[in-house]
Amino acid sequence: MAVIVFLIFVLFVLGLSFYLGNRTKTSSGYYAAGGQIHWAVNGIAFAGDYLSAASFLGICGMIATMGYDGFLYSVGYLAGWIVALFVVAEPMKRLGKYTFTDAVDSKYNSRGIKLAAAISTLVVSICYLIPQMVGAGVLVQPLLGLAHHWGVIMVGAIVITIVATAGMASTTYVQFLKGALLILFSTILVVAVCNRGLQTEPNQGGRVPFHTYASLTAVEADGKLTVTDPSWTVVELQEVKTAKTTFARLTREGQESWWLVSRGSSSVSLKEIEASVVKPDGRVLVNGQPASKDNTIRQVGNLESIRGKTQSDTGRVSPIGLLSAMSHDQTRIRRWKEVRFQDSEGARITAYVPAATAGNLFMRPGLKFKVQGTRLERLDFLSLMLALFLGTAALPHILIRYYTVPSPASARKSTIVAIASIGFFYILTLFMGIGAAINGVLNPADSNMAAPLLARSFGELLFSIISAIAFATVLGTVSGLIVAASGAVAHDFCDRFLNLKMDDHAKIRAGKLSAFLIGALAIVLGILFKGMNVTFLVGLAFAVAASANLPAILMLLFWKRTTAKGIVASIFMGVLSSLLLILFSPELYKLYGLDPASAPIPFSNPGIISIPLSFITLVVVSLCTKPRNPEPDSPA
Amino acid sequence: MLHQPAAPVGKDPAQQYKMRLGVWMVIAYSLFYGGFVAINLLKPLLMEKTVLAGLNLATVYGFALIIVALLQALVYDAMCRAQEHKLSDQKIAGEVR
The missing domain is CATH 1.20.1730.10 (Sodium/glucose cotransporter)
Incomplete structure (x- = not known):
């Protein structure tokens, strides 16, 4: 289909x-x-x-x-x-x-x-x-x-x-x-x-049964973790400091799987996660089984509670009703975070870990752009x-x-x-x-x-x-x-x-x-x-465009003292500064496989620097250069 | 000659009026947009307050930014058209005299 x-x-x-191509005979037709x-x-x-x-x-x-x-x-x-x-x-x-x-x-x-x-x-x-x-x-x-x-x-x-x-x-x-x-x-x-x-156990209209993630209880003594159910054996623990999480590799009946270690004040539990493992010999396992068309990472994303109620199904809602329920502080959305690490045998693991987020947090800025974060993080948002x-x-x-x-x-x-x-x-x-x-x-x-x-x-x-x-x-x-x-x-x-x-x-x-x-x-x-993420990349293209082109357009229209050299300098400054700021930003460092924290530019959106820089360049160069008389055929 | 538009464009007597109006419209909208950004930066928790029909400020303000943009665009178009007609009528009246 x-x-x-x-x-x-x-x-x-x-x-x-092809039909329109036969009718396009002039450059005006082709370009405009x-x-x-x-x-x-x-x-x-x-x-x-x-x-x-x-x-x-x-x-x-x-x-x-x-x-x-x-x-x-x-x-x-x-x-x-x-x-x-x-x-x-x-x-x-x-x-x-x-x-x-x-x-x-x-x-x-x-x-x-x-x-x-x-x-x-x-x-x-x-x-x-x-x-x-x-x-x-x-x-x-x-x-x-x-x-x-x-x-x-x-x-x-x-x-x-x-x-x-x-x-x-x-x-x-x-x-x-x-x-x-x-x-x-x-x-x-x-x-x-x-x-x-809204449903807490969505099943895609009956097409895909809702998967309930399992949880195991465990005890920890002398730094050793043991699952209460004796059919499970803990092979190793891996702490991922950057993600502040610990994972446990368990086996049962010869089958391996990775679990999230959740430490409470008096108890330890292990939570089922989604994990893709690339073994040193190149084999790929998904949730413990060989990867195949039928064994892939599960589709995820659901509500744990709706306005405080678990196992709830609202039935049909109005658009405002949907947004209102989502914004409620007693609504919990289960979101999934990606964590990458290696195990003791050199296998590369990509784990997808669930975490509940309250509706009031989900429905306001802050999860990606840290509006309550450091000054630099807030500057990134402004940018x-x-x-x-x-x-x-x-x-x-x-x-x-x-x-x-x-x-x-x-x-x-x-x-x-x-x-x-x-x-x-x-x-x-x-x-x-x-x-x-x-x-x-x-x-x-x-x-x-x-x-x-x-x-x-x-x-x-x-x-x-x-x-x-x-x-x-x-x-x-x-x-x-x-x-x-x-x-x-x-x-x-x-x-x-x-x-x-x-x-x-x-x-x-x-x-x-x-x-x-x-x-x-x-x-x-x-x-x-x-x-x-394609939106993030487009956001960067916007920053380059705003830095390179907008100062030239606006000053051309609104400042009579603008000169050709001023426009040229401003365009080059806008292109170069925005591209350089992007290339040395934390997000691009992630793409290069480097530690984002080591990026020399501490934020990912360059506009806050490159746009004013381009404007200033235009003004300074225009003031330092002589305006030429407009062309006689100029429509301006 | 290389700069001529793809289709010929006549002189527009309302050009100055439209530019001035456009600048004021941008300033007004920028203040509204700036308010949204400022609240997020200065009082981010305000954004989760319920303000209308169970919706929080973030949702209401976000939708308002979209709706106000359209309303402003319609007002701008109406004012530009009115000015274009007025100046065009004046020109015709001048030519008749």
């Missing part, structure tokens, strides 16, 4: 691209869909472009695992549209032609700006591409049963075809279709979640919220959509449609994330699949459709990003900066070739970054 729905969708998208897209279609296409894998897969996954902190991204991403609508939409439409560079360079005709803005567009687009490709890899595993890298390669190939055939025209209609379907089926999913209500607010209006693939409509008023109206549709979707993310957190559907090894797996708990048909839409989500956003990046290479760099004097056909050819190369690069990066 899933494969059929997926194939129908892909064939339809490709057919549409001829500037003739209706504002309402453009508004939904904005949603399709913007609601990426990060929004659908990443945010839902983060809400499911980290509670309200995931919803912070929804709030921040939406708030960013305010800057886009009120300050950027109409001027961008008035000043530009095909790309962000056209608009920034409109007053100056500076080679430096063309180069800097093209590089910035390329860097931001690639930063944004990585999480989309990671999302694609994540999706194909349960959908088509293929390995992560095949999903990445497949998306890359389809997107290159979409973009290379008809450029912005096919991209716009793919995004329109995807945006509309995503909002429609997410609404259906949320209605299904509310109809099912994220700043980058999300300022990043949207600086994303090149969003900015180029302003060139696909016929007038500034259409640009404004399409932004309002975008705010309405995107805002509605982001409200739905809270319900989908909570639904995934409490319905026993989460894969503890990968939070990105929360929404599709939630859909599967309501049947294969909804799962197939939601997965196909999620795949389309990746296709739509990646298409937009590749159009933006190929425009930067072919139009800004080759045509404008190198002044290659290309005719219309050569410009389209250059765009298609660039799309192919950037698509290939995206495939490689998507494979390399496997396993990272």
